[in-house]
Structures are given as C-alpha cells and as structure tokens.
Amino acid sequence: MPKLTAADTTAAVDQFMASLDHPFKAEIQALRRAILAVDRSIAEGIKWNAPSWRTTDYFATTHLRSKAGLGLILHLGAKARELPDGRLQIADPASLLKWLAKDRAQAEFGSAADLSAKLPALQALLRQWITHV
Template sequence: MRAADPDALVADHPARAEIDALRRLILAADPAIEEGVKWNAPSYRCGEWFATFHLRAKPGVQIILHRGAKVRPDGVAGIDDPKGLLQWLDPNRASVRFTTLVDIEAHAGAFQAILRQWLARL
C-alpha cells in the first residue's frame, strides 16, 4: 500500500498555515529528518519515528513526540524545556501545542532545541 501524501492530509485543515510552519521547523531541525505519513498524519523520522501531528486536536495544532510504536522501559529524561512547551503524556511521550502562527514564531527556537534533544534520545 502506498503511503499517503502529507500535503494531501492537511490540504483542507483549518490550521493549514500553522501546520505548514511547524512542518518546516521540524524538517529544518536536522537534515536527517524525513517526513512521511504514520497514523494517518504527517509524521517524522530520523531512523525511528519520533513526531506525529495530532490533526484533530483543538485548540490549535498538537504534535506528539514519541519513540516509535513500542514503549521503551527507559523513558525520555533530561529534556531542557525552559519555555515549558512540553506536556508529558507518559515517560516516552510528550505533546507540544501551538495556537497561532505568532505562537509558533515566538517559540520556534525552543521547539527546535527540544526536537534536537529528543532525537539524541532515540
């Protein structure tokens, strides 16, 4: 089965501009990051899948940071998050929510720093 196109998945989404801005930020965080579709949403991998949009989240746009489909016993620890962007869902998953383009722009550097730290723990 051929994977869906991430652009097609978000084409009619009411937060398309915010999603596209976040997609660009994620891909720019590391040249090894690849975009694909997992769980019927734009998802990102660098060897392992590590981030997936939650397209039905409201308000705003939510990204789930994870460590692939399998739970790992060690969890993710030591992520520096001075802006308080992460909401921990369990030891292996956290979410980040943005409500506007201004919010995304204001936290772009902090979000990319979190992504780089997350990748180092895959």
C-alpha cells in the same frame, strides 16, 4: 527502522496536505519546514493518519484534532521503550512540553503567532529528542 513504504515520503505528505481541510493548515506547513530544518537526518511521512517525522524511527506526529489549535506529539515510535532514568531527560526552559507518559509529550500552539514565537524553543527540544530515537 522498518521497511519504508509510499506513505513514508515527502510526496505522501504533500498529497495529504493538498487535500487537508484544517484551520491551521498554514501553520502545519510552517511546522513541517521547521522540523525538517532541525537536522538533515529528519524525514517526513504519513503515520497514524497525520504528518509525522522520523530519523531511524518516527518521533513526532501532528495532532490534528487538538482542541487548543495545533498539537505536536513527541514520542519514540510505536513501541514503548525502557528508559534508563525512568523518563526522558529533555531540557525545556520554555515549558513547551506537557508530558503524557515517560516517553511521550505534547506541545500545543494556539495561533500562528504562538507557533512562530515558540518555534526556536521547539527546534531546540527536537535536537535533544532525536538523540533518543
């Protein structure tokens, strides 16, 4: 993990959220809590001008301009990595992920109810995802 900066803190996310004008602001706050609850090693910060989460490197970033409502991009950090089996092997029984590349996927939530219903499946996905970071 590169050296952390002031943007790599919960305080930075709190400040960002305080000034955010977004129709899914409450859902973004719920998503923050849910992601941080997945594992004690997860921390948050502002990366790519959006709330993002990391363990040893950033692995998830809020997609604030999603046309479907609220999006979450799952990735393995800023640099592409070689993957042994060609693509991440993530069990996704709820079909939440839309694969954007071999190492990048997106989950979208169209409403507060949709997010609430999908959070347990998303948390299960994230437990798998962070093992690759």
